[in-house]
Every structure is written in C-alpha cells, then in structure tokens.
Amino acid sequence: MSLEYDFDIVAIAPDEVDPEHGQTSITGRPPVRARFRDIKTADALRAASPKIRRIFLESGFSLDESDGHLARGYFRPEEAEDRLLILKRLFANIRNMGVQGEYSGEFDFHHFLGHIRTAKPGTVNRKMPERPLQAPRPRTVRPKRRTVSGRIGFALGLAVILFVFLKLLAEHGAAL
Numbered sequence: 122m123s124l125e126y127d128f129d130i131v132a133i134a135p136d137e138v139d140p141e142h143g144q145t146s147i148t149g150r151p152p153v154r155a156r157f158r159d160i161k162t163a164d165a166l167r168a169a170s171p172k173i174r175r176i177f178l179e180s181g182f183s184l185d186e187s188d189g190h191l192a193r194g195y196f197r198p199e200e201a202e203d204r205l206l207i208l209k210r211l212f213a214n215i216r217n218m219g220v221q222g223e224y225s226g227e228f229d230f231h232h233f234l235g236h237i238r239t240a241k242p243g244t245v246n247r248k249m250p251e252r253p254l255q256a257p258r259p260r261t262v263r264p265k266r267r268t269v270s271g272r273i274g275f276a277l278g279l280a281v282i283l284f285v286f287l288k289l290l291a292e293h294g295a296a297l
Contacts (some may be wrong), residue, residue: 124227125159126236128182129189130200130207153203156187165227172223180211191244198242208237 130153157163163186166177174184191197196204220230 123232124162124165124229125157125193126162126233127158127189127191127193127196127240128155129158129187129191129196130154130203131156131183131187133183153181153207154183155181155204155207156183156185158187158189158191160186162186162228168226169228170224172218173220173225173228176214176218176220177211180214181207182211194236194240195243196240197244201242 132151133154134152157166163184166174166182167184178184
C-alpha cells in the first residue's frame with residue numbers, strides 16, 4: 122500500500138526556529154513548517170536514516186503529522202509560496218547532501234515527487250466517512266446452556282454408570 126504524501130504548511134512559534142535555517146528574516150513572514158497529513162507517512166520519515174531525516178528537517182519539514190482536512194492531492198492556495206520555498210530547499214539539500222545509498226524504508230521518493238507534481242491548489246475538503254446510526258455490537262459467543270431435560274438425562278446416565286460400577290465391585294468383593 123502506498124503512503125499519502127500530502128502535507129500542510131503550518132505556522133510555528135518563533136522561538137522554535139533554528140536561526141541558521143530560519144528564513145523568516147529574509148521573507149518577513151511568520152515561520153512555517155511542512156507537516157505530512159498521514160501519520161503513516163510521518164512514521165515512515167521518522168524511520169528513515171538520520172541523513173534523510175536531517176535533509177527534510179533542514180528543508181522545513183516537520184517529523185510530526187498534521188490533521189489537515191483537505192482532500193488528497195490538494196493544498197490551500199495561500200500556502201503555495203511557502204510550499205515552493207520549502208520544496209526548493211528540499212531539492213537543494215538533496216542535491217548537496219545526496220540520498221544515494223541511504224535507508225529510506227517505506228518512504229518512497231518517486232511517489233513523493235509524483236505527488237508534488239500532481240498536487241493542486243484548492244480547498245476541496247476531505248469526505249468524512251458516514252457514521253452509522255448505531256454502532257454494530259460485537260457478537261459474544263455464549264456457551265450453550267443445558268436444558269432441564271438434558272440435565273435429567275445426564276444425571277440418569279451418571280446414576281446408571283455408578284450403579285453398574287457398584288454392582289461390579291460387589292461381585293468382585295464376593296468372589297474373593
């Protein structure tokens with residue numbers, strides 16, 4: 122199963138900006154980070170090699186996930202400029218540092234690049250799954266209970282076996 126590579130641009134607190142990599146003094150805008158919407162994609166990036174994680178972090182990505190509500194393949198139009206800046210830094214860092222031979226795990230660069238090419242600006246909200254009126258109840262397996270006639274039959278069978286056993290003991294005791 123392929124990961125979802127949609128990400129949102131989120132504002133971060135100014136004290137969280139690394140002065141060496143923060144672009145806020147140049148752009149004059151609040152500091153932002155790119156966060157993947159899918160927790161599995163964020164997990165895949167966290168599981169990649171330290172060099173790949175560093176490339177993404179220095180480019181402006183976060184290892185946390187976002188709870189974006191946009192449909193797959195869309196991003197907010199007002200994020201376009203910040204998104205472009207972060208992606209330019211990412212590609213420059215990949216060129217400069219290289220990812221050849223690094224462990225990327227489930228994170229697939231080809232799918233990620235394909236997603237970047239096809240993502241469109243728009244505010245199409247994600248379709249939320251419809252909730253059923255009543256949650257289905259889990260079926261519990263109950264042991265079958267014996268009926269009264271079943272209990273009587275069991276008791277009679279046990280009595281007959283006990284009677285035969287006692288009779289056998291009496292015969293063997295008399296024979297000695």
